Amino acid sequence: MTTGGLGATDIGNKYAVTGLARLFYRRIGEHYNKFEQWTFPPSVATATMNRFVKDADLDVLYYRRITNAKVQNKRIQSITLEDSQKPDKKTLIQVKAKQFIDCSYEGDLMAKAGVSYFVGREGNEEYDETLNGVQMSFWHQFPDGVDPYLKEGDPNSGLCWGIQPNTLKERGSGDKLVQAYNFRLCLTDNKENQRPFEKPENYDPAKYELLARAIRKMDLHIDNYLLFNWGMMPDNKYDVNNRGPLSTDMIGMNYEYPDGNYATRERIWQEHVDYTKGLLYFLTHDERVPSKLRDQVSRFGWAKDEFVDNDNFPTQLYVREARRLNGEYIMTQKNCQGEETVGDAIGMAAYGMDSHNCQRIVTNGMVKNEGDVQYHGFPPYPISYKSITPKREECTNLLVPVCISSTHIAFGSIRMEPVFMVLGQSAAVASALAIDDNTDVQTIDVTKLRKILKENPYLDGSTPEILVDDSDIDKIERSGHWQKSFGAHYKNSFLKSANQKNNCSFTFMPVIKKADTYEVFFYCTALPDQEMPEVMAFDITGKEGTKQVEISPRSHKGAWVSLGTYAFEKGNWTSSIKIDGCRSKGALFADAIILVPKK
Numbered sequence: 001m002t003t004g005g006l007g008a009t010d011i012g013n014k015y016a017v018t019g020l021a022r023l024f025y026r027r028i029g030e031h032y033n034k035f036e037q038w039t040f041p042p043s044v045a046t047a048t049m050n051r052f053v054k055d056a057d058l059d060v061l062y063y064r065r066i067t068n069a070k071v072q073n074k075r076i077q078s079i080t081l082e083d084s085q086k087p088d089k090k091t092l093i094q095v096k097a098k099q100f101i102d103c104s105y106e107g108d109l110m111a112k113a114g115v116s117y118f119v120g121r122e123g124n125e126e127y128d129e130t131l132n133g134v135q136m137s138f139w140h141q142f143p144d145g146v147d148p149y150l151k152e153g154d155p156n157s158g159l160c161w162g163i164q165p166n167t168l169k170e171r172g173s174g175d176k177l178v179q180a181y182n183f184r185l186c187l188t189d190n191k192e193n194q195r196p197f198e199k200p201e202n203y204d205p206a207k208y209e210l211l212a213r214a215i216r217k218m219d220l221h222i223d224n225y226l227l228f229n230w231g232m233m234p235d236n237k238y239d240v241n242n243r244g245p246l247s248t249d250m251i252g253m254n255y256e257y258p259d260g261n262y263a264t265r266e267r268i269w270q271e272h273v274d275y276t277k278g279l280l281y282f283l284t285h286d287e288r289v290p291s292k293l294r295d296q297v298s299r300f301g302w303a304k305d306e307f308v309d310n311d312n313f314p315t316q317l318y319v320r321e322a323r324r325l326n327g328e329y330i331m332t333q334k335n336c337q338g339e340e341t342v343g344d345a346i347g348m349a350a351y352g353m354d355s356h357n358c359q360r361i362v363t364n365g366m367v368k369n370e371g372d373v374q375y376h377g378f379p380p381y382p383i384s385y386k387s388i389t390p391k392r393e394e395c396t397n398l399l400v401p402v403c404i405s406s407t408h409i410a411f412g413s414i415r416m417e418p419v420f421m422v423l424g425q426s427a428a429v430a431s432a433l434a435i436d437d438n439t440d441v442q443t444i445d446v447t448k449l450r451k452i453l454k455e456n457p458y459l460d461g462s463t464p465e466i467l468v469d470d471s472d473i474d475k476i477e478r479s480g481h482w483q484k485s486f487g488a489h490y491k492n493s494f495l496k497s498a499n500q501k502n503n504c505s506f507t508f509m510p511v512i513k514k515a516d517t518y519e520v521f522f523y524c525t526a527l528p529d530q531e532m533p534e535v536m537a538f539d540i541t542g543k544e545g546t547k548q549v550e551i552s553p554r555s556h557k558g559a560w561v562s563l564g565t566y567a568f569e570k571g572n573w574t575s576s577i578k579i580d581g582c583r584s585k586g587a588l589f590a591d592a593i594i595l596v597p598k599k
Helices: 019-031 042-055 108-112 205-217 262-285 291-298 408-414 417-436 446-455
Strands: 064-072 075-083 093-096 149-151 154-159 185-188 228-233 237-242 301-303 345-349 353-355 359-363 366-370 373-375 381-384 466-469 476-479 482-485 494-497 505-508 516-524 535-542 545-551 559-568 576-585 592-597
Touching (some): 019 417
Antiparallel strands (some): 185 237, 228 237, 466 592, 482 494, 505 576, 516 559
């Protein structure tokens, strides 16, 4: 999805993004002459991914999909792949390996290998959760009173397109329903780089009747009734996502996808393409749409320089959730909220528990969406290595870092692209250890794995970065009155000084394990303008003494700002980065610093 349209990255907390995943966003930053960049158009993401492939001198087999897995003695011996564009026996190839990693959104290798898995939503009682199963909420919901019938007021006329004939079950009850898929669109309002929304071949305006009725109900509030989530990206482009009662999510039309054969999936995929193109045409041409809204949507069009080989349309369907591994450990809501922790963490998740709607039904004579959950507000939490390992009685040389072992609602938090990248790297290192130590994936030395991930995050032997957070009490000193705060911070919290007239100070004291030249970065917490200091002053003490630096944090909200490059000696507490309240202007904050070795 990172190269397929999802350019407005869902992160939650950047602290959770480590290793090669972090390097990916740093390289995106290089493209825009920044330290890091978290939003980007698909073409830039693709070029960055291709750079990784080139640097590693990899031969990638594109357009291949699995047809068979040969398993013997609980180990995958080989897999058979076919060319998805020319599915013929002549295109079949067999791949033999000691270890396998299933990084697909669908978990096809996992399933072909006979590994057990889940599809759908567990009932709350199964794992002592509260947000799983059936959830009727006000998020992305129809206003009250939207008639569900083809002929309004006449149940005998049948249901409008897009409504499932399901009955609303008890809150928290489990089922086999799957949260909605969509395409993350790359649109632009730059007329010189724009293609208009054209009428698709299979256009059917009846698919949008419910939207017309919903708009009619909300007409007085049309300015606030946004039908898309516009994620702004560089280059005058937008990552357009679902929002509201009927948008780009094709609710209830993907139930056959997780376990479907390739023909079934291709049909569902094409139905999503037709629906999405038709939606944009409807919003810009149908007279049931108020002219003001038609004009607003008509400002945008397909970005002509994106997906140039695919009619400027995204190349990847957003399969938010399909199969989920039933592994050695199952991540649940308790992990997300910190009620249960693990000691074998190989990555962190940091986004809220997020599920899109799973069904559109009739209740109390009205059309309603069901399944949306938006629960945020908890800090990053660890993901167990055992959650990417199948049960040892099922398969001992397979790791599953995408369709990981978790409940539906926990997966809703874990399922973010940066997390998948982190888990993918962890799985790769774990597989290498299993080969080197001639052992099963379930019995590798996880302590050794974690050490490699921490000390060699880019897998190139380079000096690792040094992070000091406000919560690292053995590496900080402070004077004056500071209070712990929460919000758009790095890691678990940040600190704020009590008032604007202060002589307080806050000192980060990094432990330097290798004498080197480092660039120092300070994290500017994203505070409201009225709470941001006008100037923050720093004293940076290193090998060549103390130097003074001042920054304007208001122009760096939610980002790292460079304080310069300095030589630091090896040792504990011999170097420091001090926030000087006397020279600063305004109430201060202290969140985190990193020292990045200069190559």
